[in-house]
Each structure stands twice: as C-alpha cells, then as structure tokens.
Amino acid sequence: MSEKNREGKRTARERLAVEREKQEAADKRRRALVVGASVVAVLGLAAVIGVVAANADKDDSEVAGPVSAPSGARGKDALAIPVGKESAPATLTVWEDFRCPACKAFEQAYRPVIHELTDAGQLKVEYHLVRLIDGNLGGTGSRTAANAAACAQDAGKFAAYHDVLFDNQPQEVDDAYAKNDKLLELAGKVDGLDTPAFRRCVKNGTHDSWVDKSHAAFGKGGFSGTPTVLFDGKNIYQDRTMTPAKLKRMVQEAAQG
Secondary structure (H helix, E strand, C coil): HHHHHHHHHHHHHHHHHHHHHHHHHHHHHHHHHHHHHHHCCHHHHHHHHHHHHHHHHHHHHHCCCCCCCCCECCCCCEEEEEEEECCEEEEEEEEEEEHHHHHHHHHHHHHHHHHHHHCCCCCEEEECCHHHHHHHCCCHHHHHHHHHHHHHHHCCHHHHHHHHHHHHCCCCCHHHHHHHHHHHHHCCCCCCCCHHHHHHHHHHCCCHHHHHHHHHHHHHCCCCCEEEEECCCCCCCCCCCHHHHHHHHHHHHHHHH
C-alpha cells in the first residue's frame, strides 16, 4: 500500500473521529445545561420537561395530516429512498440529517467508494432522512432540506441533490436550509431539477409529514445520533477501524457470496 493511500485513510479516520468528538461534546454541554437549570428551578423545569415529553411522544407516534411518500420510496411505510440497483447483493442503510456536520464528514470520506460500488451494481443504499438538529438546536432546516431532497427524488434527481446539499451545508447553528430560496438556488446545481413541479413541491412542503414519519421511525429504532450507517445490521459508523477501503472489501465479499 502506498504512503499516499495510508495517509488518505488516516485523514478520513481522523476527520470522522473529530466529528464524533464534537457531537459527544455537544451532547455533554446540553446535558450540563439541563442539570444546571434543574438546580435553579426544579419545579419550573419539571413542568417544562412534562410539556417537552408530551410533545416528543406526539412527534414520535403521531404525524399530522396525510403522508406523501416520494416516488419510488421503499421499505416499511415507504421511508427509504433507494440509490443503486435493486439486484445489488449488499445494502447500506444510512440515516442522515442535512444539518449534521458528522453526516457531512461521513459523506466526504465515503462518497467516492459508495458511488463506485453503486455504479458497479454491487451495492444499493437506502437513505432515511431525519430532523435531529432541528430538535437539538432549533429551526426547521433539517426538515425543509429533507423535504426538498424528497422532491428531488420525485424528479429522479435525489442522489445528485443529496450530494449538493452536503457539499453546501451551512454551519450547524446556521438554519440557512430553512429558507426555500436557498434550497431552490442549490437545485440549480443539478441539471434538470429546477422545474415548476420541483419548486411547488419544495414551497408546499409536500413531503414534510413523510419526513416527520421517518424521524419518528429513527427514534423508535433506538438510534443515538446521525449518521447511523448500517451494513448487514451492524452500525459501521461506530467501528473506529472502518475505512472506505474496508467497506469496499466488505461489499465485494458479499458480492462473492
């Protein structure tokens, strides 16, 4: 193996490790804030927690209005957007949030090999979209971007628009993706996507309830954060020895039976 390849693998692992550490640090800060608030106003916080818990239960079990799944969505309740050939022998399941920095780091590190394997018919990917950052930091950008991505799926342009959204991801605290104009501007980077039908879908929030349902399924799945990346039922994102080259070997071994 060349020194360049070894360095590339180290860089990918280090980048993913840094994003994991950032996410863990953010979780610790949020827990610390909750604990501090409880010391100052226990009764008031208890009331707030009750409201939040009630809303969380409603979020995870009830989706208001009709659910409009994007064209070609598959799996239980049509919550998965597939990329790659259905006949591919290996499946990667990815739960992502378009505002999530760790998701962007995963995409940057693994995208080339995922594209290579899906193009070769060896791997299919099932994308599940969630709005975790909206809940953690406030705003609606995760949901609005996910709806736009589902609209792109209707137009047969999901994979390309998915990549554009991560390539242009704003800072985590910047809710830029809550603005339809920003999402429509980025659609211009995908040939043939910016059409009247796509614009209506984005502006009307056609798939908002579908995003909510996908997010509820994420919570019921017991997953702890995004990205959650499953291969043969195993969360490979939590495997600190995982690299794009290792994933490629796993997929090729699956193809060989």
